[in-house]
Amino acid sequence: MHFNLADQYHHRESIVHGLNPRVKVLGVVLYIFAVGLLPEGEWLGFLLYFLFLIISYQLSGLEFFFVLRRSLIALPFLLAAFAIPFTTPGDEWMKLPIIGWTITETGAIRFASIVIRAWLAVQAAVVLISTTRIPDLFWSLSALGMPSILVSTINFMYRYLFVLADEVLRMLRARSARSPRLPHKPKPPVLWEGRVAGSMVGSLFIRSIERSERVYSAMLSRGFDGRVLVKRKFKMKQTDWIIMVAVIAFVFMSQGLIHLR
Amino acid sequence: MYVSFLALHIPDGFLSTEIAIVGWILVVPILAYALRQTKRHLGERQVPFLGVIAAFIFAAQAINFPVAAGTSGHLLGGALAAILLGPWAATVIMVAVIVIQALLFQDGGLVVMGWNIINMGVITSFTGYAAYIFIKRLMGNRSGSHLSGAFFGAWLSVVVASLATAIQLAFSGTVPLRLALPAMASVHILIGVGEAIITVGAVSLLLVLRPELLTSGEMAPGKKGAYFTVGGILLVLFVAALSPFASMNPDGLEAVAAQGGFLQLGENPVYEIFPDYVFPLIQNEAVATFLAVGVGAMIVFVISILIGRRAARPQGVPK
Numbered sequence: 001m002h003f004n005l006a007d008q009y010h011h012r013e014s015i016v017h018g019l020n021p022r023v024k025v026l027g028v029v030l031y032i033f034a035v036g037l038l039p040e041g042e043w044l045g046f047l048l049y050f051l052f053l054i055i056s057y058q059l060s061g062l063e064f065f066f067v068l069r070r071s072l073i074a075l076p077f078l079l080a081a082f083a084i085p086f087t088t089p090g091d092e093w094m095k096l097p098i099i100g101w102t103i104t105e106t107g108a109i110r111f112a113s114i115v116i117r118a119w120l121a122v123q124a125a126v127v128l129i130s131t132t133r134i135p136d137l138f139w140s141l142s143a144l145g146m147p148s149i150l151v152s153t154i155n156f157m158y159r160y161l162f163v164l165a166d167e168v169l170r171m172l173r174a175r176s177a178r179s180p181r182l183p184h185k186p187k188p189p190v191l192w193e194g195r196v197a198g199s200m201v202g203s204l205f206i207r208s209i210e211r212s213e214r215v216y217s218a219m220l221s222r223g224f225d226g227r228v229l230v231k232r233k234f235k236m237k238q239t240d241w242i243i244m245v246a247v248i249a250f251v252f253m254s255q256g257l258i259h260l261r
Numbered sequence: 262m263y264v265s266f267l268a269l270h271i272p273d274g275f276l277s278t279e280i281a282i283v284g285w286i287l288v289v290p291i292l293a294y295a296l297r298q299t300k301r302h303l304g305e306r307q308v309p310f311l312g313v314i315a316a317f318i319f320a321a322q323a324i325n326f327p328v329a330a331g332t333s334g335h336l337l338g339g340a341l342a343a344i345l346l347g348p349w350a351a352t353v354i355m356v357a358v359i360v361i362q363a364l365l366f367q368d369g370g371l372v373v374m375g376w377n378i379i380n381m382g383v384i385t386s387f388t389g390y391a392a393y394i395f396i397k398r399l400m401g402n403r404s405g406s407h408l409s410g411a412f413f414g415a416w417l418s419v420v421v422a423s424l425a426t427a428i429q430l431a432f433s434g435t436v437p438l439r440l441a442l443p444a445m446a447s448v449h450i451l452i453g454v455g456e457a458i459i460t461v462g463a464v465s466l467l468l469v470l471r472p473e474l475l476t477s478g479e480m481a482p483g484k485k486g487a488y489f490t491v492g493g494i495l496l497v498l499f500v501a502a503l504s505p506f507a508s509m510n511p512d513g514l515e516a517v518a519a520q521g522g523f524l525q526l527g528e529n530p531v532y533e534i535f536p537d538y539v540f541p542l543i544q545n546e547a548v549a550t551f552l553a554v555g556v557g558a559m560i561v562f563v564i565s566i567l568i569g570r571r572a573a574r575p576q577g578v579p580k
Contacts, residue, residue, distance in 0.1 A: 032372045036278040073367050077272050083440045114435060118274030118370075125273075125367050137364065147296055149308065150356065156312020157319070157357045158365075164313075164320035172324065190326075191458065194334055197326040198462010201336060204324070205345065205463060206471055208317035216309045226305035 009062060009130040016060035016131045020240040021140035027247040028128045032121040034251040038258065040113040045258045046120070052250060053123050060131045067130070071122040078118075084111040134158060139230055152228040160215075164208060171200050269337070269381055269426055270362065273370030277433040284375025284429075291383055292356060298349040298482045311350060315357035318342055324459070334455025339381060340389025340418040341460045344411055345467070345474060347481025348390040348490075355382030376429050380422045384494055387483075389418035391491040394484065396565065407468055407475060408461050409569025415460035416453040416561050420554060421494065423449035428501050438502060439546035446550050450557055457561075461568065502547040 010017075016024070031052070038045045057064055088107030095102050129137070138158070142151040175196065179188070276284075299307055318338040325333040338358070342351035359377050362368040369377045393414035400406035427445035431438035467474055 029371055032273050032370070033278060036274065036281070036372060070367065077270070077275065081275065081435060083436055083444075087437050087440060114274055116274075118272045121273030121370060121372070122367050125364075125371060129365060129367070134365070147293070149296055149300065150292070150353070152308045153312045153315065153353065154357045154360055156309055157315040157361060160313050160316040161319055161361070164316045165323065168320045168323050190328055190334075193326040194455065194458030195462040195465070197324050197334070198459040198464075199466045200324050200462075201321045201341070201459055202463035202466030202470075204321055205314075205317055205341075205467065206474075208313050209471075209474065212310045212313035215313060216306055219309060224305070228308065 007134075009066075010133050012061050012131075014060045014131070015239065015243075016056060016127070018239070019131075019243060020234045020236055021132050021136040022143045022234065023236075023240045023244050024128050024132055025137070025140045025144060027244065028124045030247060030251055031124045034255055035117050035120045035124075037255060038113075038117065041109040042113075042258055045254065046113075046116050048254055049120055053120065053127070056124075056127050060127060062127065062130055067123055067126045070126045070130075071119060073122065078115065081111060081114050084114070135230075136232065136234070139232065139234070142230075143234075148228070155228070160211070163211075164204070167204060167207060168200075171204065175200065269377075269422055270359075270369035271373050271377055271380075271426065271429070272367075273372050275370075275433065275435050276373045276376060276429055277435075278372070280429060280433045281373045281375065284373065284379060286375075288375040288378050288383075291352070292378070295349045295352040295356075299353050302347075302350070302482050311353055311357070314342070314346065315354045315361075318354055318358050319361065326455075326459075328455060334452075334458060336459045337381060337385060337419060337422075337456055339385025339422075340393070340411075340415040340456070341463055343386040343390035343418075343478075343483075344393050344414060344460070344464065345478045347478055348386040348483040348487060350481060350483075351386035351390070352382050355386060376426075380425050380429075384422045384425055385418040387487060387490045387494065388421045389414040390483065391487040392417045394479070394487065396562075396569075397479075400566070400569070403570075405569035405571075407464055407569070409565040411460045411464040412457045412565035412568050413562055416457040416565070417558060419453035419456045420446065420449050420558070421498070423452075424498055424502075424550075424554065425494075428498060432501070442502065442547055442550045443553075446554055450554070453561075457565070499551060502551065503545075 031049075035049055038049070054064075057067065085103045085107040086101050088104050088110055091105050093103050093105040093108055132140075135155070138151055138155050141154070142148050179196070181187075299311065303310055318336075318341075321336050321338060321341075323335075325335040328334050339351060339355050342354050346354070356378050359369060359374065359381060363371055363374055363377070391414075393410035396410035396413055397406045400409060423445040424442065427436075427441040428438065430436045430441050435441075464475070
């Protein structure tokens, strides 16, 4: 199954690709935290943080439009913020022509700020996922203190994600082959269709349970004793320290400048 | 191929930093306990088992069915996982799903992930499971008790999770509670029906093919404290919705209404979308929403019992 993943960017070579994944994860989390701390309507601050992203694109050789496309995933959630421009008290800024709802100035600023913060955060996450191999990413999670048993579970999930997704794709194809929508025929009742979908989920569950049993016996036959070993490990190199310090310095200085001004 | 379905994956930027940190503080001990429980129950089999089942939940979320007007019903999966494997194992599975969705697909934020785990992992697992065992105990050994429990549990899990999400958004000052709570509740009361139908379909197939899987789900750890946990969750949500913090930010509608612009809006279009929620005698929208959800839950409760009984009969081809 084709997921819109970023694997095709993993094999490039750049400073960002070569960084210790732990540094990248920490840097991205710190960046998102810092974006969250930017006050509303601090346009210069937002611009500064956007420039920081642009520099990271340059350093990692990512195309802006690729990141832009990936960063649209958070868009549907904007509906949750839809009411802000209308409900925040403040001076009237403009009135919507037909429905006559009033947009306040503070409301518009708050809405724009939330959208920008969310957008910057998603872009940072896209840079992380596009420049880091997935096993390295999971390694960094355990290096940063996530319980190793959870990291192994996530690792397994990632490994079988595509197998089960293919399974689903085949089931969906089989369903549409056997119950096509014919013109001039009445629609089957929604409950019935829902039950069919549920049966598919149920049989997928049985297949998954059976698969997990096969996987476990295969692991046992190869000497699994409860520990999951990782071959690739990372040490902190000079560049890692430099970038780490640079990101921390950027975040602290920018936040200091913005909040003390 | 990957599409985000539910308005429950909060992206970064929508919660204030303080609230996001509180979410992580809550998640860490819950997760540690969940891991200990599943480890004791499953042993070294845990990693491949939970990993593959997490991949199953992720893949099953892509199975949908058309409802009406281009919308489709689909699965979140927390309640189904809890029914089949117990609430603690379901929590671990949902954590894996949420981490993968946030890291690989940017669906849901990284810094706000604590709350996403609580909403879609902990709350769905425990409310789904508690409602399921409650109905099962109520109906005893009658045929269809599994299905009724699955229907009610799946519906309730999605609705409670959406209430929690709305309250977090309100505490962050993103959306005023009086809008967020009724809006989220009304959307997810419908989404919950899709979740319930799929869950019932899955459970009814498993009852026929592998009934022992359902029995083993009931033996899994987590049964003892499930009622208390869910009671606690509901109480916290209710208190939070009423607390002054939720309306502390100056977004109260009165302030805007004083200027006139929003007054008409408040009386006309927005609230007419949710007429069911505005009980005439109750001024506070939070209380009104909770009441409406309570009444809705009772209705769905009755429907689930009817559905369970009906679906337990041998099924035929639709006419």
